[in-house]
Amino acid sequence: MLTSDPWLILLVVVPLLAAPVCVLLRNATAAWAVALVVSWSIFGIAVKLLIQVLEQGEVFYRIGGWDAPWGIEYKLDPLGAFVVVIIATIGAVVIPYAKKSVENEIQKERIYLFYTMMLLCISGLLGITVTGDAFNLFVFLEISSLSSYVLISMGQDRRALTAAYRYLIMGTIGATFYIIGVGLMYQMTGSLNFADLSTIMPAIADTRTVLAALAFLTVGISLKLALFPLHMWLPNAYTFAPSAVTAFLAATATKVSLYVLLRIFFTVFGEVDLFATFPLQPVLIGMALAGMFLASLSAIWQENLKRMMAYSSVAQIGYMVLGVALATEAGLAGGIIHLFNHALVKGTAFLAIGAIIYSTGAVTLRDLRGVGKSMPLLMAAFIVAGLGLIGVPLTAGFVSKWQLVTATLEADMWPLAALILLSSLLAVIYVWRIFEVAYLRDSHLAPVKIIKKLPLSMLIPTWILALASLYFGTHATLTMDIAHTAARQLMGGM
Amino acid sequence: MIDIPDLIGLLNYWVVIVLMMSGFYVVIAQGNLIKKIVGLNIFQVSVFVFYISMGKIEGGSAPILDDAIEIYSNPLPHVLILTAIVVGVATTALALALVVRINAAYGTIEEDEIQAIEHEEEDVAC
Structure with missing residues (x-):
């Protein structure tokens, strides 16, 4: 008999309880200290659980001792554990970074609320990942969404x-679509437990109710995922949110939505040959490709660095969805590994941009002439991230694109492989624009002025993520193994 | 042929669909930020009605264990929707708070006027 593992519930409960503590403290430094301790302990627990899952198999926790499918069950499989580690890592890196960045960008008397919201958001995202219950997932989805709306609205600019308002409207529509889908499934099955649903699903997969449920779930989650063309909320939200928030959300929030999509497609509908029955593949591939090309093109024209990286995120989500849409083990592994690698790469990029804003006060390309000379160490990290976005060998981005290209070739879809490479060239253009401004343009003129010296507490986290992306670009065995294990398990049902 | 009693029997679901679509339409079509929130609320309420209808069985009783009762309505969707209502209240509160802040920052809550102000700002910046 499987026993409940209390570490699993601690992942969610610790940040959830720490959040009101931050409110009670009403002090910026104290709240930051709480958030720091919590985020590092979460990181420890996450790594412990990942090792445990890989060595001994799935970990369970039954809330209140009620057995599934009646009670809410928390469950961690290799995929879940991988995503938990991503969230925990980014949290543990962003919180130390946030201290100086937030002091610079948010009014002093509101800072303790910032850490409250960060903790709530971490708790919600982790909750989505560990829960095995469809409705519980909705509640965590809303916890993480509501806190991220608040975090975004804390930006300096009134925009x-x-x-935040637009994201709230779109996000709520997405979440409501999700519960409509869950409701329709419940109507047919009487169950909310993912594992239980997957055993009932084959008998009723052809009914129109289930078809409608699938449509609502897919569209709802795609809204949260910012899958092209449902990404309209993302560029502004990432551009005007405080820098630490952008880095955190860009590296985690959309990734968790992709995880939910995988859960629906390959766990709930795992016993049904979903991609053979419904024309999901052409639709998903079409949207993924449109995102990869159109969002990359938009990124090229942006003057604002944050907005450029935001559009690049929409494009990168396209790669992940493309991997998922192939619905082969190799494709899924590609999507999952890209999820991890992109979190590292985009995290680095946004942390570096935050540091540039802190030191120079500028964020548009034309104000950043020669920033590579003013801030050599920081810009080096940014360039590492840029190369990762393109997918240059030795960076993490290369590993995932390689896997995706291999997967498309294995699936006999060589035009897709060509399109992946072609869209990477677009990334070369926008990364080159940054490189040119930072190092080459008007090099005889004085480079941009440093207003405030960059503190180590911001430089070190940026480099930790940059080095991690280099490490996993050259030592990909570990992450590839996990991604393959997770993909194999997801495909196992089919 | 559609059966007339069937149509009436499914009245709740017709109401759900009408509410859902009109709420959704209001969210998309209205330019006023408060009216958008009203639309969002109608949209969410339709889902509440949907869940509650789904759990109800004709002649079914509340889930109280008693020998005299044979048919029970399913209480679970009702409890779920209690949670969803709380989430909806929180969302509405946050949305209204944002509108208050937007009004203070822009002096208007009409979407087109806000967009005009934002475009002007971007033109000045470029």
């Missing part, structure tokens, strides 16, 4: 408010 942060409208960006």
Whole structure:
């Protein structure tokens, strides 16, 4: 008999309880200290659980001792554990970075609320990943979404408010679509447990109710995922949110939505040959490709660094969805590994941009002439991230694109392989624009002025992520193994 | 042929669909930020009605264990929707708070006017 593992519930409960503590403390430094301790302990627990899952198999926790499918069950498989580690890593890196960045960008008397919201958001994202219950997932989805709306609205520019409002409207529509889908499934099956649903699903997969449920779930999650063309909320939200928030959300929030999509497609509908029955593949591949090309093209024209990276995120989500849409083990592994690698790469990029804003106060390309000379160490990290976005060998981005290209070739879809390479060339253009401004343009003129010296507490986290992306670009065995294990398990049902 | 009693029997679901679509339409079509929130609320309420209808069985009783009762309604969707209502209240509160802040920052809550102001800002910046 499987026993409940209390570490699993601690992942969610610790940040959830620490959040109100931050409110009670009402002090910026104290709240930051709480958030730091919590995020590092979460990181420890996450790594412990990942090792445990890989060595001994799935970990369970039954809330209140009620057995599934009646009670809510928390469950961690290799994929879940991998995503948990991503969230925990980014949290543990962003919180130390946030201290100086937030002092610079948010009013002093509001800072303790910032850490409250960060903890709630971490708790919600982890909850989505560990829960095995469809409705519980909705609740965590809303916890993480509501806190991220607040975090975005804390940006300095007043446009942060409208960006947060738009994200709230789109996000709520997405979440409501999700519960409509869950409701339709419940109507047919009487169950909310993912594992239980997957055993009932084959008998009723052809009914129109289930078809409608699938449509609502897919569209709802795609909204949260910012899958092209449902990405309209993302560029403004990422551009005007405080830098630390952008780095955190870009590296985690959309990744968790992709995880939910995988859960629906390959766990709930795992016993049904979903991709053979419904024309999901052409639709998903079409949207993924449109995202890869159109969002990359938009990124090329942006003057604002944050907005450029935001569009690049939409494009990178396209790669992940493309991997998922192939619905082969190799394709899924490609999507999952890209999820991890992109979190590292985009995390580095946004942390570096935050540091540039802190030191120079500028964020548009034309104000950043020669920033490579003013801030050589920082810009080096940014360039590492840029190369990762292109997918240059030795960076993490290369590993995932290689896997995706291999997967498309294995699936006999060589035009897709060509399109992946072609869209990577677009990434070369926007990364080159940054490189040119930072190192080459008007090199005889004085480079951009440093207003404030960059503190180590911001430089070190940026480099930790940059080095991690280099490490996993050259030592990909570990992450590839996990991605393959997770993909194999997801495909196992089919 | 559609059966008339069937149509009436499914009245709740017709109401759900009408509410859902009108709420959704209001969210998309209205330019006023408050009216958008009203639309969002109608949209969410339709889902509440949907869940509650789904759990109800004709002649079914509340889930109280008693020998005299044979048919029970399913209480689970009702409890779920209690949670969803709380989430909806939180979302509405946050949305309204944002609108208050937007009004203070822009002096208007009409979407087109806000967009005009934002475009002007970007033109000045470029």
